Amino acid sequence: MRKLLILFFLITLSCSTSSTDNNVVLNESVELSTPTPEVDEVLEVKKNDGEIKYNHPKIKNDKEQVELSFVNKLLEKQEKEDKSFNIFIDLANLSEINLTLDQYDGFTILVPDDNVFESLDQKTKEEIFSSKETAYEVISNHILPFKFKESNLKKYSHLDTINGGSIDVEVSDRKLIINESIRIIEKDIKVENGIIHLIDNAIMTNDLEVIDTNNNLINFKDILERKLVATKMIFNEIYEFDSQYTLELKFDNQGRYSGKYLCNNIFGNYKINDNGNIIMESPASTKMFCFPPNETVETDTDIMIDLISDNELILGSDDQTSNQIFLQKDQQKLIFSLNN
Known part of the structure; x- marks a missing residue:
């Protein structure tokens, strides 16, 4: 009987210890730490009035400033x-x-x-x-x-x-x-x-004239304010003009031209395009009645006016020593004597 009591006591003691151990495990708590993100240091800056302001980290702008043309x-x-x-x-x-x-x-x-x-x-x-x-x-x-x-x-x-x-x-x-x-x-x-x-000064070349592989080309400045008198036209054949009834032209430096054909005065505007060629607008004219001496003179005059009206004309000279120049469109060439 005594042995049974001792055995019962030992069994009871063992169960009590196991229960206590379980309670310890269940009641334990694990403290979890969440890492905080790194931030730039914020500095305190004291103002003169004693108020504390915070100097927030500056954001660098990597975009370069775009300069003007x-x-x-x-x-x-x-x-x-x-x-x-x-x-x-x-x-x-x-x-x-x-x-x-x-x-x-x-x-x-x-x-x-x-x-x-x-x-x-x-x-x-x-x-x-x-x-x-x-x-x-x-x-x-x-x-x-x-x-x-x-x-x-x-x-x-x-x-x-x-x-x-x-x-x-x-x-x-x-x-x-x-x-x-x-x-x-x-x-x-x-x-x-x-x-x-x-x-403080311009860098200029000694010769400003446009250089072209065609040696016949001359500079427009050479004919400014000078009288051009048409002498003939070359187009399939040669047309010779009567000096009394031919076309006369003069260009000024303000983009205007003037002249005469038959008994009427003509005038209009011109421009020099990017290719250095002359474009003359169709001329206006006085309205005097002119009686040409013959049909050929009238025809020649019409041909000359048609050529200079709203066409791109090349200015050149076949012989710059002869004081002659020409205005040319394609194969049609109007030749002038150049007078002061």
Whole structure:
């Protein structure tokens, strides 16, 4: 009996211990820690009035500022400063220089202001706008491939321009001098895909005439304000004109022409197109009754008027020493004597 009691006691004690262990396991709690995201340090900044402000982390803007095109930059400077660049801008537009600049990864433009161009003689001012090709020749003299700050320009003795020419560069008293006399008056102006420097003179070639592979072509300035008297026309056959009843023309430098045929005066406007050719609008005329001496004169006059009306005419000379010029459309050539 005693042995049974001892056995019962041991069994009871074992069950009690097991229950206690289970309670311990069930009542245990695990503390979970959630990592906090890293943030930029926020600094306290005290103002003079004692109020605490917080300096929030700055967000860096990686997007580069888009610069203005060189034409728009010059227009902006005109608005903000007492400077004018209209002539250089007009040359840029006439020459369509932007089409060339688009081919370069970077460029440098040396820009004179309007005062420089206004100081040129009248003949030169007319000549630089005489055609697209001449405008291109002038403006491309001022453009270098690649971006050059003034400090970089000083490293060279000469630099090539985009038209195959070059400029001479030297430094005197730490000042940059171009072609012996031209100075930079404002440097390192950033523009889209390039840099511009303002200069105090223009970079001109010795000869501004448009060079063409056809040696017969002459410059339009050579006939301005001079009387042209039609002497004959070549078209399948040669038409000789009576000097008393022929066509006379004169071009001024304001885009107007005047003249005479039979007994009437004629007048109208003309323009020089991008190819350097002349386009004359159909002439207006006085309304005097003219009685031509014969039918041939009337026919010849009609042929001449038809040729010069609204056609693109090439200006040239078969022999520039003979004081003769011609206006030509396709195979139709009207020949004039050139008088002062």
